[in-house]
Amino acid sequence: MSWRKETRRAERGYHHGNLKEALLQAALGLIAEKGAAGFTFADAARMAGVSAAAPYRHFRDRDELLSSIAQRGFEQFEARLTAAWDDGRPDTVTAFERVGRAYLAFAREEPAFYNAMFESGVPVDSNPALQAASERAFNIIRAAAERLAALAPPGTPRPPAMMMALHIWSMAHGVASLFSRGDAARRKLPMSPDELLEAEVLIYLRGLGFPTDRRPPAKSAEPPPVPPEASSGSGVPPGGPWGKPK
Amino acid sequence: MSWRKETRRAERGYHHGNLKEALLQAALGLIAEKGAAGFTFADAARMAGVSAAAPYRHFRDRDELLSSIAQRGFEQFEARLTAAWDDGRPDTVTAFERVGRAYLAFAREEPAFYNAMFESGVPVDSNPALQAASERAFNIIRAAAERLAALAPPGTPRPPAMMMALHIWSMAHGVASLFSRGDAARRKLPMSPDELLEAEVLIYLRGLGFPTDRRPPAKSAEPPPVPPEASSGSGVPPGGPWGKPK
DNA sequence: CAGCTCATGTGAACGACCTTTACATGAGCC
DNA sequence: GGCTCATGTAAAGGTCGTTCACATGAGCTG
Numbered sequence: 229m230s231w232r233k234e235t236r237r238a239e240r241g242y243h244h245g246n247l248k249e250a251l252l253q254a255a256l257g258l259i260a261e262k263g264a265a266g267f268t269f270a271d272a273a274r275m276a277g278v279s280a281a282a283p284y285r286h287f288r289d290r291d292e293l294l295s296s297i298a299q300r301g302f303e304q305f306e307a308r309l310t311a312a313w314d315d316g317r318p319d320t321v322t323a324f325e326r327v328g329r330a331y332l333a334f335a336r337e338e339p340a341f342y343n344a345m346f347e348s349g350v351p352v353d354s355n356p357a358l359q360a361a362s363e364r365a366f367n368i369i370r371a372a373a374e375r376l377a378a379l380a381p382p383g384t385p386r387p388p389a390m391m392m393a394l395h396i397w398s399m400a401h402g403v404a405s406l407f408s409r410g411d412a413a414r415r416k417l418p419m420s421p422d423e424l425l426e427a428e429v430l431i432y433l434r435g436l437g438f439p440t441d442r443r444p445p446a447k448s449a450e451p452p453p454v455p456p457e458a459s460s461g462s463g464v465p466p467g468g469p470w471g472k473p474k
Numbered sequence: 475m476s477w478r479k480e481t482r483r484a485e486r487g488y489h490h491g492n493l494k495e496a497l498l499q500a501a502l503g504l505i506a507e508k509g510a511a512g513f514t515f516a517d518a519a520r521m522a523g524v525s526a527a528a529p530y531r532h533f534r535d536r537d538e539l540l541s542s543i544a545q546r547g548f549e550q551f552e553a554r555l556t557a558a559w560d561d562g563r564p565d566t567v568t569a570f571e572r573v574g575r576a577y578l579a580f581a582r583e584e585p586a587f588y589n590a591m592f593e594s595g596v597p598v599d600s601n602p603a604l605q606a607a608s609e610r611a612f613n614i615i616r617a618a619a620e621r622l623a624a625l626a627p628p629g630t631p632r633p634p635a636m637m638m639a640l641h642i643w644s645m646a647h648g649v650a651s652l653f654s655r656g657d658a659a660r661r662k663l664p665m666s667p668d669e670l671l672e673a674e675v676l677i678y679l680r681g682l683g684f685p686t687d688r689r690p691p692a693k694s695a696e697p698p699p700v701p702p703e704a705s706s707g708s709g710v711p712p713g714g715p716w717g718k719p720k
Numbered sequence: 721c722a723g724c725t726c727a728t729g730t731g732a733a734c735g736a737c738c739t740t741t742a743c744a745t746g747a748g749c750c
Numbered sequence: 751g752g753c754t755c756a757t758g759t760a761a762a763g764g765t766c767g768t769t770c771a772c773a774t775g776a777g778c779t780g
Contacts, residue, residue, distance in 0.1 A: 242745045243757055265511055265595050270737055279759050281739080286757090290738070346651070347593065349511050387677075390664050394653075395645075395674045402648025405592070407640075415598070415612075418636050428641045428678070431633075435681030488774045489728060516766060525730050527768080532728090536767070 240277070248286040250276040252300070255293055260340035264294060264348035294348055295355045301341030302361035308334055309368040320375050321438060327372055328400055328429050332422055335404035342409070346401070369393045376438070384437045392436070399428050486523070494532040496522040498546070501539055506586035510540060510594035540594055541601045547587030548607035554580055555614040566621050567684060573618055574646055574675050578667055581650035588655070592647070615639045622684070630683045638682070645674050 244250065254275040258267045269290040270280045287293045312330035316323045335342045344350065345362075352362050373393035380386045408421040417424065490496065500521035504513045515536040516526045533539040558576035562569045581588045590596065591608075599605050619639035626632045654667040663670065 241747095242759085243747075245757095247757080263595055268737065269739095278757095280737085281741095281760080282758055284739075347595075349509055349593075388664070391670070391673060394663070394670055395677070398648030398652055398670070398674065399641075399645055400648070401652055402644030402646070405651055406644055406647055417640070418634070424637070424640055424644070427637065428644065431641070431681035432674070432678050433681070435677035435679070487776095488730085489776075493728080514766065515768090524728095526766085527731080527770090528729050530768070 244276065244278055244282070247276060247278060247282060251283055251286060251293065252297060255297055256340045259297070259343055259348075264343045267294075269293065291350065291354070294344055295350050295358050297341065298344040298348065298350050299355065299358040299361050301338070301345040302358065302365045304338065304341060305334055305345070306361065306365040306368060309365060313368055313372050316372070316375050320372075320379055321433065324372055324376055324396075324433075325426055325429055327369065328396065328425050329422055331400040332404055332408050332425055335408050336421075339409060342404070346405070366393070366397065369397055376433075379438065381437045381439075387436050395432065396429065399432070400425060403428070490522065490524055490528070493522060493524060493528060497529055497532060497539065498543060501543055502586045505543070505589055505594075510589045510596075513540075515539065537596065537600070540590055541596050541604050543587065544590040544594065544596050545601060545604040545607050547584065547591040548604065548611045550584065550587060551580055551591070552607065552611040552614060555611060559614055559618050562618070562621050566618075566625055567679065570618055570622055570642075570679075571672055571675055573615065574642065574671050575668055577646040578650055578654050578671055581654050582667075585655060588650070592651070612639070612643065615643055622679075625684065627683045627685075633682050641678065642675065645678070646671060649674070 251272050254272040255267060258271055258275070269283055272293070273280050273283050276282075283293070287296065308330050309327055312326045313323055314326070350358070353359050370390065370393040373396065374389040377387055377389040377392055403421050403425045407415065407417055407424065419427075497518050500518040501513060504517055504521070515529055518539070519526050519529050522528075529539070533542065554576050555573055558572045559569055560572070596604070598608050616636065616639040619642065620635040623633055623635040623638060649667050649671045653663055653670065665673075
């Protein structure tokens with residue numbers, strides 16, 4: 229009863245039957261525990277109850293396993309960002325921030341994936357499928373930025389959506405890397421990573437001239453083009469984005 | 475002539491004389507080549523021309539060597555940020571952006587240090603000296619943010635300097651991690667990482683209500699409190715921060 | 721200068737890991 | 751029933767990290 233998933237040799241035939249999947253799961257668990265650096269091919273094999281050479285029937289080498297995990301990570305990442313974006317409902321800015329929070333949530337809740345994706349040293353271009361998955365995930369952010377850019381208040385130059393997307397990505401990734409991972413780089417913060425990122429994005433959006441005072445639009449339509457205080461006067465929401473949360 | 479720095483056993487006595495330093499240098503080179511993950515204790519020893527056991531006279535284990543390098547990295551980092559900040563000359567915003575560029579420059583020009591500091595998995599608190607060096611480096615950013623916050627246009631709530639510092643740090647780190655390192659995560663960009671970060675910071679500062687149109691102040695004193703277009707009207711600098719650079 | 725001491729370096733050894741190679745097993749198909 | 755080929759095993763080679771007993775010699779003490 230102590231060995232949960234260590235499918236005992238006796239209990240299965242010579243063939244495992246589902247080794248590739250078992251190895252991926254085992255590796256995921258190990259990476260979550262000890263980081264991608266500490267994860268070991270031999271350990272994954274042991275955990276799946278096979279010999280150390282067996283994994284080589286399914287992965288060229290250790291790096292390929294890692295890269296497979298990173299790929300899966302990007303796929304799940306894409307799914308979560310897509311769900312968070314929810315096609316811009318109920319309004320673009322709200323949905324956009326939800327994407328930011330989803331980014332952090334993913335980093336927090338799926339440390340193994342996040343580690344494999346961004347901290348394992350696996351080059352994005354090591355595997356075409358990995359590269360494609362990574363691009364699909366980024367495209368969610370990009371598409372959201374596109375919608376946001378289209379809302380730029382008239383009278384101001386429209387910011388390039390690609391640039392906005394890269395900016396938001398870098399903010400989310402920076403906050404996640406520096407402050408939102410359990411293991412390394414935990415520094416004392418005056419606020420939670422979520423709040424930190426939310427304020428950062430709000431200030432940034434305000435810098436682009438977007439109305440950023442939270443208040444759901446009356447209907448499903450986008451809010452009227454330019455609420456008077458959005459880009460004129462000292463139109464700072466009461467307390468500002470960093471006002472005492474909650 | 476093929477072995478450059480492999481101080482041959484014959485050419486030196488039994489004692490190396492400067493092994494600790496030689497190991498640090500060797501490790502730095504190896505990390506630059508193959509990343510902190512690929513760097514090997516044995517290799518460093520070989521490169522210094524000593525046996526594999528010799529390094530243990532100077533470092534408890536491999537991790538301590540890594541942590542020493544990270545510490546040195548933060549010290550040099552601090553020095554460069556300090557120089558870039560130059561005590562806020564010629565004006566706070568200009569100096570502040572120079573700090574951002576210095577951050578990226580360090581990531582680009584000292585990949586080995588950057589790797590050891592942020593990507594090697596060395597916990598910041600593994601070594602008190604490392605932790606202290608890291609905090610000193612961050613304090614430069616924090617001090618700069620402090621000065622910047624003090625310039626907040628009157629009539630707007632003053633942003634917490636700590637928060638600003640964390641925001642700027644996360645932007646710089648995000649851009650550096652995602653786009654500014656040769657090895658991993660090189661994606662195609664419509665602009666250089668430097669330009670990307672500069673625009674990001676400018677937009678952010680504008681979101682806080684700072685005047686961000688580049689124009690050195692008349693004298694060494696800070697510019698007059700609030701140029702009329704700073705926080706009113708649709709006062710967007712011609713072209714915006716992302717206008718065609720140069 | 722003789723002799724002592726202790727920091728520093730050596731060699732050998734252990735166990736863990738990654739990877740390859742020759743061989744074993746058995747599931748699916750004729 | 752027998753073949754075949756994907757899948758798994760055992761054994762072996764090479765590299766690492768790390769430890770331990772031992773060697774060396776720089777610098778001090780007298």
